[in-house]
Amino acid sequence: MTLPSGMHVFERGWLSSNNVLFTGPGPATLVDSGYVIHAAQTVALVEHALGGQPLERIVTTHLHSDHCGGNAALQARFGCRVAVPAADAANVRDWHATAMNFHLTGQQCPRFTAQDTIAPGDELLLAGQVWQVLGASGHDAHALVLYCPTERILISADALWRNGFGVIFPELEGDSGFIEERATLELIDTLEVDLVIPGHGPMFTDVKDAIKRAFNRLNFLQASPVRNAENAVRVMLKFLLLERQQMLLADVPALVASIPLMETIRTRYLDKSNDELAEWAVQGLVRAGAAKRDGVMLRNYDL
Amino acid sequence: MNALNQTPVPSPCISICEMGPDGLCKGCLRTIEEISQWGRADDDYKRAVWQDIRLREQQIGFP
Numbered sequence: 001m002t003l004p005s006g007m008h009v010f011e012r013g014w015l016s017s018n019n020v021l022f023t024g025p026g027p028a029t030l031v032d033s034g035y036v037i038h039a040a041q042t043v044a045l046v047e048h049a050l051g052g053q054p055l056e057r058i059v060t061t062h063l064h065s066d067h068c069g070g071n072a073a074l075q076a077r078f079g080c081r082v083a084v085p086a087a088d089a090a091n092v093r094d095w096h097a098t099a100m101n102f103h104l105t106g107q108q109c110p111r112f113t114a115q116d117t118i119a120p121g122d123e124l125l126l127a128g129q130v131w132q133v134l135g136a137s138g139h140d141a142h143a144l145v146l147y148c149p150t151e152r153i154l155i156s157a158d159a160l161w162r163n164g165f166g167v168i169f170p171e172l173e174g175d176s177g178f179i180e181e182r183a184t185l186e187l188i189d190t191l192e193v194d195l196v197i198p199g200h201g202p203m204f205t206d207v208k209d210a211i212k213r214a215f216n217r218l219n220f221l222q223a224s225p226v227r228n229a230e231n232a233v234r235v236m237l238k239f240l241l242l243e244r245q246q247m248l249l250a251d252v253p254a255l256v257a258s259i260p261l262m263e264t265i266r267t268r269y270l271d272k273s274n275d276e277l278a279e280w281a282v283q284g285l286v287r288a289g290a291a292k293r294d295g296v297m298l299r300n301y302d303l
Numbered sequence: 304m305n306a307l308n309q310t311p312v313p314s315p316c317i318s319i320c321e322m323g324p325d326g327l328c329k330g331c332l333r334t335i336e337e338i339s340q341w342g343r344a345d346d347d348y349k350r351a352v353w354q355d356i357r358l359r360e361q362q363i364g365f366p
Contacts, residue, residue, distance in 0.1 A: 009342030013318035
């Protein structure tokens with residue numbers, strides 16, 4: 001799959017989001033900046049690709065720690081402008097609500113400032129091409145995706161991956177999310193797309209198949225919302241494991257108890273004590289090949 | 304994992320993502336150039352990088 005010139009995709013793992021760098025023509029722009037603990041490598045990748053040219057803009061598709069965690073470091077390094085979804089602008093300015101949201105899932109993200117906002121219907125000029133900003137509510141209420149009709153490329157963030165999409169977080173907090181994700185997938189289905197650059201995982205060209213898989217996944221989750229909740233628990237524990245690479249098995253219950261969204265899920269959806277939830281989550285990750293028990297330790301693992 | 308036999312060739316990233324003083328990522332043992340190019344690379348390039356990773360593992364004494 002060939003990318004247009006002036007466009008670079010940094011495929012990160014599952015802790016940091018992928019980053020899309022537009023080196024030119026026009027102001028160098030980065031879409032999504034990964035997680036904070038990888039910020040030094042994100043800066044190094046951007047510096048390497050820009051070869052002395054400054055990064056002038058960052059576009060944040062949604063305010064999740066794995067997508068905006070490098071914003072502070074990049075702003076410090078380059079003094080670049082940051083654009084966030086308009087619906088999140090007030091929270092970014094005040095930061096308090098934003099900090100709370102990161103705390104809800106047990107994640108961290110350093111504060112940054114936003115100079116610009118983007119909203120569905122906007123157009124961005126990136127490496128000399130017009131990119132449309134589209135609303136992609138579902139995984140996050142204010143999430144956006146970027147679509148280039150000329151190149152037929154979609155930067156889909158966590159609305160669509162090759163196999164599925166990100167946890168539908170709004171549903172876990174009593175808000176609607178399944179309907180919104182369905183509308184987002186339907187919107188994506190109407191677009192002429194040859195290449196999808198997802199928020200995590202490799203770029204892919206089997207777009208229609210991926211959309212079909214995503215609809216199947218959504219139907220599965222929507223049929224029994226506890227499934228979305230159970231998935232969220234495993235995803236949040238896996239995220240922590242990716243961040244730390246290992247932890248004492250004995251520490252998992254306290255860690256789970258310290259994460260507000262885990263507690264919300266436990267009391268709303270699952271008939272388990274905190275300790276039972278912790279053990280259930282560990283078993284789920286081990287069974288899926290996403291973690292390994294090693295004596296007293298739980299270690300990150302990937303098949 | 305036998306990455307060389309898989310299609311598409313999987314990413315070596317294990318989410319450690321920290322460049323070492325030797326110019327290699329401490330997690331995946333790729334250079335900045337290799338990580339940067341991975342996104343637009345074809346499977347031949349990726350397999351070549353995996354082979355270099357294996358050599359680097361031996362040189363460093365990875366288990």
